[in-house]
Amino acid sequence: MIEPLIALGTLLGLIALGAPVFLALGGAGLLGLYMARGEMALFLAPTSVFGQLNSFEMIALPLFILMGFLLSETPVGRDIFHVASVWLNRIRGGLAISSVGACTLFGAVSGVSIAGVASVGKLAVPEMMKRGYSANLAAGSVATAGAIAMLIPPSVPFIVYSAMSGVSVSSLFIGGLIPGLAIAFALSFYIYLRCRLRPDEAPSVEQTVDWRARLLSLGRIWHVVFLVVLVVGTIYSGLATPTEASSFGVIGAAAIAGVVYRVLTLEKLIEIVWNSLRVSATILLIIGCAKIFGDYLNLIRIPQMLASTATSVALPPELVMLLVMLVLIALGTVIDGFSLIVVTTPFLLPIVTTLGYDPLWFGIVLVMNLEIAVVTPPVGLNLYTLKGVVPELSMEQVIASALPFVAIQFLVLLVFVLFPGLSLWLPGLL
Amino acid sequence: ASTYTGVTYMPPSYTALMWGIDGFNKRLNEGMGDAGKAEFYDSATLLKADEQIAGLRSRSIDYMFHTSTYISRSFKAVGLLGLPSLVGELYENGDRISRGTPLFNLMRDHLRQDNIEMLSLGGGVIEPQYVWSAKEPITSLEQLRGRKVRVVGYEASTALESIGVVPVRIPSSETYLALQRGTVDAAVANISTVIARNLQEQLKYVYKLPITAYTIGLYMRADRYQNLDPVAREAFDNATAWYDANSADQVNNVLYKRDHWPKIDEAGIETVEPDQAAREQFTEISKEVWEWWKDQAGREFGEKAIALARGESA
Amino acid sequence: MAVIRIAVIRIIDVCAWGLRFLGAAALVFMALSVFYDTMMRYLFLAPTSWSLEINSILVAAIAFIPAAHVLRERQQLRIGLIQDQLTGIPARVVATLIGLCGMAFCVVLTWRGGMIAYDAWLYGERMSTVLGTPKVLPYSLIPIGFGALGLAFLANTLEVLAGVERREDGAPL
Numbered sequence: 001m002i003e004p005l006i007a008l009g010t011l012l013g014l015i016a017l018g019a020p021v022f023l024a025l026g027g028a029g030l031l032g033l034y035m036a037r038g039e040m041a042l043f044l045a046p047t048s049v050f051g052q053l054n055s056f057e058m059i060a061l062p063l064f065i066l067m068g069f070l071l072s073e074t075p076v077g078r079d080i081f082h083v084a085s086v087w088l089n090r091i092r093g094g095l096a097i098s099s100v101g102a103c104t105l106f107g108a109v110s111g112v113s114i115a116g117v118a119s120v121g122k123l124a125v126p127e128m129m130k131r132g133y134s135a136n137l138a139a140g141s142v143a144t145a146g147a148i149a150m151l152i153p154p155s156v157p158f159i160v161y162s163a164m165s166g167v168s169v170s171s172l173f174i175g176g177l178i179p180g181l182a183i184a185f186a187l188s189f190y191i192y193l194r195c196r197l198r199p200d201e202a203p204s205v206e207q208t209v210d211w212r213a214r215l216l217s218l219g220r221i222w223h224v225v226f227l228v229v230l231v232v233g234t235i236y237s238g239l240a241t242p243t244e245a246s247s248f249g250v251i252g253a254a255a256i257a258g259v260v261y262r263v264l265t266l267e268k269l270i271e272i273v274w275n276s277l278r279v280s281a282t283i284l285l286i287i288g289c290a291k292i293f294g295d296y297l298n299l300i301r302i303p304q305m306l307a308s309t310a311t312s313v314a315l316p317p318e319l320v321m322l323l324v325m326l327v328l329i330a331l332g333t334v335i336d337g338f339s340l341i342v343v344t345t346p347f348l349l350p351i352v353t354t355l356g357y358d359p360l361w362f363g364i365v366l367v368m369n370l371e372i373a374v375v376t377p378p379v380g381l382n383l384y385t386l387k388g389v390v391p392e393l394s395m396e397q398v399i400a401s402a403l404p405f406v407a408i409q410f411l412v413l414l415v416f417v418l419f420p421g422l423s424l425w426l427p428g429l430l
Numbered sequence: 431a432s433t434y435t436g437v438t439y440m441p442p443s444y445t446a447l448m449w450g451i452d453g454f455n456k457r458l459n460e461g462m463g464d465a466g467k468a469e470f471y472d473s474a475t476l477l478k479a480d481e482q483i484a485g486l487r488s489r490s491i492d493y494m495f496h497t498s499t500y501i502s503r504s505f506k507a508v509g510l511l512g513l514p515s516l517v518g519e520l521y522e523n524g525d526r527i528s529r530g531t532p533l534f535n536l537m538r539d540h541l542r543q544d545n546i547e548m549l550s551l552g553g554g555v556i557e558p559q560y561v562w563s564a565k566e567p568i569t570s571l572e573q574l575r576g577r578k579v580r581v582v583g584y585e586a587s588t589a590l591e592s593i594g595v596v597p598v599r600i601p602s603s604e605t606y607l608a609l610q611r612g613t614v615d616a617a618v619a620n621i622s623t624v625i626a627r628n629l630q631e632q633l634k635y636v637y638k639l640p641i642t643a644y645t646i647g648l649y650m651r652a653d654r655y656q657n658l659d660p661v662a663r664e665a666f667d668n669a670t671a672w673y674d675a676n677s678a679d680q681v682n683n684v685l686y687k688r689d690h691w692p693k694i695d696e697a698g699i700e701t702v703e704p705d706q707a708a709r710e711q712f713t714e715i716s717k718e719v720w721e722w723w724k725d726q727a728g729r730e731f732g733e734k735a736i737a738l739a740r741g742e743s744a
Numbered sequence: 745m746a747v748i749r750i751a752v753i754r755i756i757d758v759c760a761w762g763l764r765f766l767g768a769a770a771l772v773f774m775a776l777s778v779f780y781d782t783m784m785r786y787l788f789l790a791p792t793s794w795s796l797e798i799n800s801i802l803v804a805a806i807a808f809i810p811a812a813h814v815l816r817e818r819q820q821l822r823i824g825l826i827q828d829q830l831t832g833i834p835a836r837v838v839a840t841l842i843g844l845c846g847m848a849f850c851v852v853l854t855w856r857g858g859m860i861a862y863d864a865w866l867y868g869e870r871m872s873t874v875l876g877t878p879k880v881l882p883y884s885l886i887p888i889g890f891g892a893l894g895l896a897f898l899a900n901t902l903e904v905l906a907g908v909e910r911r912e913d914g915a916p917l
């Protein structure tokens with residue numbers, strides 16, 4: 001059993017040295033294939049990379065990314081935040097809760113976490129600090145809530161997990177809704193309590209707003225509502241399949257950016273397409289190369305081995321899952337979200353299913369782990385994104401601000417781990 | 431001992447179709463004893479359906495089971511096994527493509543020219559793919575006209591198009607939702623696909639027109655097969671003989687009748703047999719596709735193969 | 745020597761940029777054609793025969809084709825915790841090691857992928873669809889993409905060996 005350890009060591013060694021993640025996965029997989037079956041097995045690498053990606057369902061990944069990038073060029077994030085703040089102005093800490101709400105709503109039109117952080121954070125954090133909110137409250141609420149976009153459909157991480165596990169994207173999208181909203185509520189409730197206990201973190205009364213102004217403000221977010229209705233509506237009415245609906249999201253987002261906000265110059269458009277292509281290509285190449293490593297694991301029957309180990313270990317399944325969560329959170333501090341899915345799923349899924357858990361449920365709690373991974377240092381994409389759009393904050397400040405929110409996310413995660421039914425009942429209805 | 435790597439993209443949820451494959455692998459391993467070991471990978475864990483041929487050719491695998499509809503434009507001889515309407519005759523007369531028959535040998539020799547050894551076609555075609563409709567009845571050629579029907583493959587698409595169907599290409603994984611939401615009106619599918627994807631929950635009618643069909647064939651590289659060491663060769667041959675005698679027969683006459691069709695009845699799906707006129711009309715329409723296939727596979731070979739498939743002496 | 749090195753790197757970068765451009769075109773085409781196909785099906789009962797097949801292939805194209813340029817821009821996802829702390833000789837050793845691994849990996853994929861594309865051409869293999877795309881076309885994306893990616897690793901390594909410490913934008917090598 002020395003060979004699998006060499007392959008695993010190569011994978012982790014290359015990742016630790018700073019090699020591109022696709023190279024670590026592909027290189028370790030290639031080495032493993034060669035050790036297991038000799039030269040001929042090397043032919044599996046090109047067919048597997050190609051076969052893994054040559055899939056119509058996968059087009060949703062670049063298209064939902066493109067949709068998010070198109071929208072983050074518009075002031076949609078600002079507008080959503082304004083509306084939320086008008087509705088919540090009577091509550092102490094209302095603006096921070098508003099930014100959670102804005103990130104959640106933005107999540108309904110974006111598949112990745114950074115688009116929401118950038119779009120909402122750019123305006124909301126400076127605005128809160130100007131009105132006397134503590135920097136910790138302002139930054140922490142946006143950095144963590146931005147990640148909710150990965151649970152609220154559409155979600156790129158769910159598409160990646162679907163490619164790794166075979167669980168249907170539609171079920172995952174529906175299954176992510178409840179946990180996504182649960183985290184949003186938990187974060188809001190935490191902000192509310194925190195502002196009550198430490199009133200110096202948020203100013204008490206803000207300007208009064210009458211109901212007419214509140215209702216009128218809704219006119220500023222009709223675009224987002226329109227886009228959500230467009231994407232969901234095309235699926236529900238049978239016009240398009242869930243995959244095809246992603247193209248409606250792109251066209252709708254382009255119309256909002258180009259016609260409604262008029263921010264789409266040719267230069268801007270090229271920049272958006274290039275950024276979307278870069279992010280998509282990066283993720284897709286990792287998914288493809290992960291299949292080489294996955295081939296190696298399959299070839300030597302690692303999934304079956306892990307499954308039989310899982311049955312022979314005499315621990316309660318709940319305890320095993322808690323350990324799995326702790327490992328994921330530990331890995332999530334140093335590994336970015338997408339790599340976390342592709343590196344761990346081949347090992348964890350056989351264990352999870354052997355213990356009698358639903359692969360759909362595991363996908364959901366895995367993405368809940370991603371929510372934590374993107375805001376934990378040292379590798380936390382949301383932290384760096386927020387720092388990027390709010391330069392006046394120091395990196396240390398951003399990191400410190402996120403930590404208490406991470407604790408809340410962890411509590412919510414625990415609840416969903418211990419009670420799988422909470423996330424499974426909604427997909428089960430459909 | 432040598433390792434022989436085999437694959438299929440089919441997952442265990444295709445219970446009926448996997449019965450013969452599992453039986454083959456078991457016999458292959460028993461036959462080889464200590465002289466060799468067959469390692470088999472289902473569910474596309476090693477190679478996706480589209481990449482199985484590339485894997486076989488490049489020798490990253492040694493043998494594969496594949497559905498003929500998937501490979502008909504690469505292994506042109508097996509295109510015969512999916513020709514519209516003709517598949518109805520092949521289904522009724524399964525023994526026409528058993529090992530050792532003139533038709534089997536003709537196709538085997540044709541594939542050998544491309545260095546492919548066709549060991550078995552499972553002893554017959556699997557029950558044809560019919561038209562399964564979701565909301566409104568599509569149970570005649572007239573009712574098919576102008577309908578959006580999910581269909582895969584050149585042969586079936588072309589025949590349906592010439593009777594006025596709108597052929598729709600959507601991924602297999604989205605077929606359930608597409609039928610439920612009315613994105614398509616119907617789907618051309620084998621009953622195994624219906625059951626594996628629970629499509630019966632959304633379906634109301636099945637029109638048993640033999641649109642297309644497939645075999646679950648067993649293939650190797652011809653040179654690989656010729657150079658097998660004697661023990662492995664014998665084990666392959668014995669397991670193949672068992673597979674050829676039992677696979678399609680068990681699927682069509684036992685598993686489908688005992689396990690699959692009752693589920694269709696339970697779901698309340700109405701079964702409609704096409705009348706003689708419809709069958710004949712569809713056969714006439716399909717002949718255009720037969721001609722196209724003859725051009726693809728070679729005129730002389732094509733004429734002969736179709737004659738044999740129809741029970742005429744070539 | 746420096747002149748040759750700079751010229752080689754320049755040529756690689758131009759190729760990578762060209763491929764990136766093709767990738768961007770593929771992404772735009774994907775969004776538009778899927779929308780077009782869906783609308784044609786819904787409104788006119790006239791879906792295309794090619795959208796599913798072409799766009800599936802384009803997903804692979806989007807992954808392979810821009811990869812070299814993304815690597816040259818140091819934008820491939822990586823965990824830089826350790827590497828970014830290194831300076832001087834250790835930094836160069838690690839960067840060179842990664843470059844060599846990258847080149848070796850890409851050589852295997854280009855070579856084996858090329859042989860698979862060649863086989864598909866030799867035996868005239870096609871997708872079993874109405875469009876019947878000759879399989880040599882999609883399979884050629886493998887040697888093209890990984891060939892360019894291997895050259896991008898070469899360019900990175902040449903820069904490291906020449907002692908270029910930082911890129912113009914300040915990113916580590």
Ligand code: NA
Pocket residue numbers: 106107108109110111112148149150151152153154155
């Ligand atoms: Na989302």
Ligand code: NA
Pocket residue numbers: 332333334335372373374375376377378379380381
């Ligand atoms: Na992290």
